[in-house]
Amino acid sequence: MSAMKIIFIILLFFGFHLGVFSQDAGERTKMLKVNDSIRIDTLSIYPNSFQAFVGDTPLTPSQYRLNFSSALFVINQPVEDSIRFVYQVFPFDLSKQYQLRDSSLVFDENRDKSTLFKIENFFSVDDVFGGNELNKNGSISRGISFGNNQDLGINSSLNLELSGKISSNLKILASVSDANIPIQPEGNTNKLQEFDKVFIQIYNDRLKLIAGDFWLSKPTGYFMNYRKRAQGLSINYKWNKQQDKVWSTQLSGALSKGKFNRQIIQGIEANQGPYRLVGAENEPFIIVLSGTEKVFIDGRLLERGQEYDYTIDYNTSEIIFTSRNLITKDTRIVVEFQYSDQNYARSLLQHSLSYQSKKIDFWLNAYSEQDAKNQPLQQELSSEQRSYLAGIGDSLDLAVVNSVDSVGFFDNQNLYKLIDSLGFDSILVFSVNPDSAFYRVFFEFVGDGNGDYILESYNALGKVFKWIEPVGNISQGNYRASRSIITPKKQQMFSTGLKWKYSKSSYVESEWALSNMDLNTYSSLSKQDNVGYSNRTRWMNTTSFGKADTISLWSLITKAEIEYLSSSFTPVQQYRAVEFDRDWNTRFKGYQGNQILGTLGTKLAHKKRGSISLDAQHFSMGSDYSGQRAYSKGNWKQKGWDAQWDASYLQAKAASKSSFLRHRLDVSKKLGPLRIGYKDDHERNRYQDTSFTLSAQSYEFFDYQFYIANQDTSKMEYKLYYRERYDRRLESESFKRTAIAKTTGAELQINSLKNQKITFLSGYRSLDVLDTFAMNQTPENSVIGRLEYTFKAWKNAIQWSTFYEIGSGLEQKREFLYIQVNDGQGVYTWIDYNEDGVKDLNEFEISQFIDQANYIRVFVPSNTYVTTYFNEFNQTIYLRPERIWSRKKGLLKVLSLFSDQARFRVNKKSNAFLDGAVFNPLNNRIADTNLISTIAFVRNSLFFNRTGAIFGARYIFQENQSKTLLASGFDSKLASFHEVNARWNITPKFSVLATVQDGIKNTIADYTSGRDYSINYSWFKTSISYQPSTNFRITLDGRIVRKINELPVEGESCDIKDIGTTFKYNQTDKGSLQGSIKLLKIDFEGTENSAVGFEMLEALRPGINYTWSFGYQKTVSKNLQLTIQYLGRKSENTRIIHTGGMELRAFF
Structure with missing residues (x-):
């Protein structure tokens, strides 16, 4: 099959339903649910590499059988959890038959000789895509669901992953899916898993053709700057007639997935976040596109991730800063990002062409992004409304x-x-x-x-x-x-440039750009300011001298450049330095006019010691503003000294005159194993009005710190520092001290300990406000801290992991609502408890049966926050004595039969800083009025003879707590239980499992009525299983349950007795049949039509109840699997509820 035919098949069947693909060619790891047997891989497994785990416990060979040739895994005793397989494979399937010639081709004299010349298909019918060099994985399914308590439902799914060669000089990388993923990756890691990315890519050394989701990055040039997420088609091609003369081009047509915005945020004292991002047109609630953000603090670019600088919730557009950055009133935060804009369908066209040679570089770029004004998405506009918008021009405040x-x-x-x-x-x-x-x-x-x-x-x-x-x-x-109304917009830009390297040390470069920005394509008015243009021309010369061993140690770089922007020029995204407007005192000033930026500069650099630069600059904006600035930046290392600095002095004239002096310095000296250093940051900004008197916007601050750190950071890294900041404000023509902030901190990281790693940092800041009239700020004391510790010992018999972080921030008051969806596709069900026909907040429950699941709960962000102190703690402990004592005797042998897994995770926020309770993660009672929100999970599992073939036992303690701050109150839940279970394999065919559990379910909802209860419950369950072979298993089980509502209002009680049986019959060629039948007798006292009644009755009715289910699964052919499922239930005085479904799945 030719390469073009393969491409055609992909595009024909799957269109642009496309996603991300990655595959590890070495060791493979899979997590699979195994009821009886499963084929782990399509290739043969290398025997010495195979391992199987349940949780973190390895399975012994006596617990399973594995055919290494066919990769067929058979479990002797089913387990509840999924099994993790770790293995390596041969590059072929040893269970298949291989031969050089097909014996059927041997000619038979009695056979028709014309068949000798018949051309057979090279690929099998099952191999849809053909070829041995193409790796493929995935499935496509179609199914229906039906029942007498729900409407007919149709569901489908497609997931396909491809990689490899499709011809001798073309490769493919593709992930195709029709899943509509409503969420994005969590922004708490440095690297994002873009599971919502769908694409097909055809490529080789010169060509890259991609259809689907892709990133559109900045092309060659100065003014054209963007990094966009798009969905469509893009082609890149590169060619060269000579080795040193290269042409490259890119052409893209797509739907733009987002709109760009740049938001400036002033930090709040003792507030690590969250900080809410808004849209370019002040849209309050937006969804940020994952991976598009750039976050800066004081001009420094940050790294995403809980272990680095910040985390971001893309779906609520909120940023939280970690303990590595103490946020104060002085912190300058700038965030550049893209967000989902669903007001109109938005198209994007892009083209770039570039040429590179030894002497000449040339580039040409075109960009066009526009809203389809006749295709509004989330806002419906009548003809009268469109006519109104056509008459307002660019006056968007009238929209x-x-x-x-x-x-x-x-x-x-x-x-x-x-x-x-x-x-x-x-x-x-x-x-x-x-x-x-x-x-x-x-x-x-x-x-x-x-x-x-x-x-x-x-x-x-x-x-x-x-x-x-x-x-x-x-x-x-x-x-x-x-x-x-958000008006439809159009933004276009064209740029072209030339760089001429007229000597080995010099070049001249010039670029022109043209922009067209239409703020309201409905209107033909106010078009005179749509088009703008710009130019930048620069010259640079590098002179090298001071040779040592034929290498030039010194270089002198001189430059001259001029930049011009017309008043109407609008770039696609910000292309200047992140604090350019602050450096020139133009931030938030609203100056208008043509811009001119001129620079003359020189830089002296030494290859081993560093560099020093000095620039003289002029910047003007029409007649509104004119400024001159001297700027120096450098870094130098010599004789144990290390210095870094940048400094500038600005004199500007606008409606008022201003002078702005600022510098930052970091100098340190090596003293033996230590490095002792000093840092400071100083700004003095003076504004004078027309009478030459200082205005109130003038300010000055001086921020300095001393620190001690170690030199060798490979094994251990530590730092101690003390920092002070003095703020001064204007009073009677002079600066007066208005606030003092003192900060002490420590940082430590130890990497040298065997099997251990320690990371620690802390900071404490006290702010003293001396003049509350000059500075509208209350005194604050803030603290941040983080501890990370991991430990492994004795062949991993002990594994310990700790994460602990404290700080202060905000907690949002949330709102939620329920949205009706198709039957069986939701999570909640509505029960009209008061029978008034109104869907009240207290009338929605988590559905116990699929036919009733027709609502989902959606949290809606709000603009209301409360100040909190937060505490996050994660602790895991694994104890496996069998790894060191399994071959011992006596007491150690007995102790080796025990193992333990403990997990404790809490994330709490409190509004009181009393007695250090905020630092204690164990102080986490949901009844505490100072506790604003919490999510806490505790689970401890103590095992006895966990891997034993005859007998094993387990004790479990688990507790879940949650408290959510809502706009109208709190929603609190507590679920806690103790459980003991024991298994006994009486014979290889008979086994018994007994379980007893005692617990409590507590719900407090002060935002509504009728949802408060505290249910104490206990139950005992036993099951007897008979499994004569790997093909058949039948289980008889029974359960006794007692539930009592301890709240004195109603005092509901419920007793449940049930008995049932489950079975499974499996034959490799004929399929798998499984089913269950259960009889339940429920005695209930209380109000059945209530929230506590729904919880106690488990969505059934008092009296006799029946439930049953049957399922059949069969492999119809090599790549087809048929699944049929039927469920039913019957309660007293109600009709029988039938629910069924059928699905056909094809595997690639």
């Missing part, structure tokens, strides 16, 4: 329309009716009456005194608003029934 929409009555959304009251007409009132609730309304927050509505309450469908009467024709609310 506001009425949001009242007559839709008729629906029971799955909040609706309003119109009334007249107190002499006011057309007042919107929330209603559930089908006779009058006809209006769907979007309420927009506009600030206090600017609206006529206020937020009154919450229900399961969202917020409920209430009209409030104006006083003296002055509005008293903060919401209005309106909607700000």
Whole structure:
């Protein structure tokens, strides 16, 4: 099959449903659920490399059978958990038949001779894509679900991964999926797993063709700067007629996945976050595209990850800074990012062409990104509204329309009716009456005194608003029934440049750019400022001297450059330094006009010692601003001294004159094994008005620190420092000290200890405000700290891992609502407890049966936060004495039969700094009124004779706690239990498993009523299994349950007795049949139609109940698998509920 045919098949069947693929060609690891037998791999397994684990415990050869040739794994005794396989493979399948010639081709004289010349297909029918050099993995499935308590449902899935050669000079890398993943990777690691990335890539040394999701990166040039996520088609091609003359081009057409924004955030004292990101047009709630962010603190680029500088929640657009960066009132935060913009379909076209040779570099770039104004996505616009937008030009503050929409009555959304009251007409009132609730309304927050509505309450469908009467024709609310329209935009840019290296040491370079920015493509007005242009021309010369052994140690670099921007020039993204506007005192000033930036500079560099640079610059913005700046930067190492600095002095003239002096210095000296250093950061910014008097925006600060650190950081790295900062504000034409901040800290990292690693850092800062009138800031004491420790010993018989972090920040008040989805595709079910037809917040439960699961719960972010102190603690301990004492005798042999796994994880936030309780992760009671939120999990498993073939036992203690801060209260849950289970394999065919559990389930919800309960329960379960062979197993089990609600209001109680049987029959060629039947007798006292009743009854009814399920799975052919499933249940005085499904899956 030719390469083009393969490409055509892929595109024909899968279009642009495309994802990420990676494969380890060495050791392989798979996590699989094994009920009886499974084929681990399509290739033969190398025998000495095979290992199997349940959790972290290896399986012994007596517990399983493995055919290394066919990779067929058979478990002798089924396990509850998935099994982790670690192995290596041969590059072929030893179970297959291999031969040089097919014996069927030997000619038979009695056979028709014409068949000798018949051309057979080279590839088998099963190999859809053909070829032995193509690695493929995945499946496609189609299924249906049905029942008498749900609508017919259709589901499908496609997952395909390809890599390898498709021809002699073409390779393919592809991941194709039709899964609509609604979430993004968690932004708490340095490297992201882009599981939402879907693509097909065809490539070789010169060509790269990619269809699907891809990154569009900055091309050659100065003004054209972007890094975009797109979905479409992109082609790169490179060619050269001579070795030193290379042409390259890129052409892309795609849908843009996001819009760019640059947000400047001023840090808050003692607040590590979260800090909320907003859209370019102040959209309050956005979704940041994963991996697109750049985060800066004081001009320094940070690294993402919990072990580095910050973490980010892309779905809520919130950033939290780790303990490596103490955030204060002085911290300057800049975030550049892209976010999902669903207002219009947005297309993107890009082309770049470049040429490189020894003398000449040339480039040409074109970029166009535009909203499809006739394809709005999340905002519906009528013809009247479009006409209105066409008349406002670029005055986007006027893009506001009425949001009242007559839709008729629906029971799955909040609706309003119109009334007249107190002499006011057309007042919107929330209603559930089908006779009058006809209006769907979007309420927009506009600030206090600017609206006529206020937020009154919450229900399961969202917020409920209430009209409030104006006083003296002055509005008293903060919401209005309106909607700000995001206008469709178009942004285009073209740039071309030339670099001429006219000598070995000199070059001249020039680039021109043209931009077109239309803020409202609905309107033909205000077009005169859409187009802008720019130019940068630079000259640079490098002179080398001071040769030592034919190597030039010294170099002198001189440069001259001029940059011009017309007032209407709009770049795609920021291309200048992150603090360029702050360096020139233009941040937030709103200066307008053509920009001119001129620079003359020189740099002296030594290959071993460092470099020193000095620049003289001029910058102007029309007639609004003009400034001159001297700038120096350097680093130098000599005779044990190490110095780094940058300094600048600015004199500027605008509406007022300003002078800005700033410098940063870091100098240190080696003294034996230590390095002693000094750092400082100083700024003095003076603003003078027309009368030459200093204005109130003038300021000065001096920030310095002393530190001691070690020299050799390969084995151990430590640092101690003391830091002070003095803030000064203007008073009577002179600067007066207004605040003092003192910080002490320590950092430690030990890598030299065998099987151990320690990382520690801490910092304490005290802020003393001397003049509260000059500085609107309250005194604060803040502390941050982190400890990481890992330990392994005695052949991993002991494994210890600790993570502990403290700090202060904010906690968001969350809101949530329930959204109805297709039957069987949700998590929650609605039960109308008060039978009023209104979906109240206390009427949704986690569904116990798939046919009732038709709602999902969605958390909605809010703008309300509370100040908290946070504490995060993760602890794991694994004890495996058998690794060192399994061959001992006596007491040590007995102790080797025991093993233990302990896990403790807590993340809590409190609003009180009392008695050091915030530092104690064990002080975590959800009833504590100072506890704002928490997620805590504790689990300890003590095993006896865990791998024993005859007998084994386990004790488990587990506790889950959660407390969530909501806009209208708290939602708290506690689930705790003790469990003991024992297994006894009486014979190879008979086994017994007995389990007893005692626990409590506690729920407190003060945001609503009817959901508080505290259920103490205990149950005993035993099962007897008979397994005469690996093909058949049958189990008889019974259970006795006792539940009591300890809250004195109702005192509900429930007794459950059930008995049932499960079986499984498996034949390799005929398929697998499994089923279960259960009889339950439930005695219940209390209100059945309540939250506690639903929990106690396990979604069944008092009296006699029956449940049953059957499933059949069969491999129809080599690559096809058929699955049929049927479930049913019956309670007293109710009809039988039937639920079924069928799925056909094809494997590649």
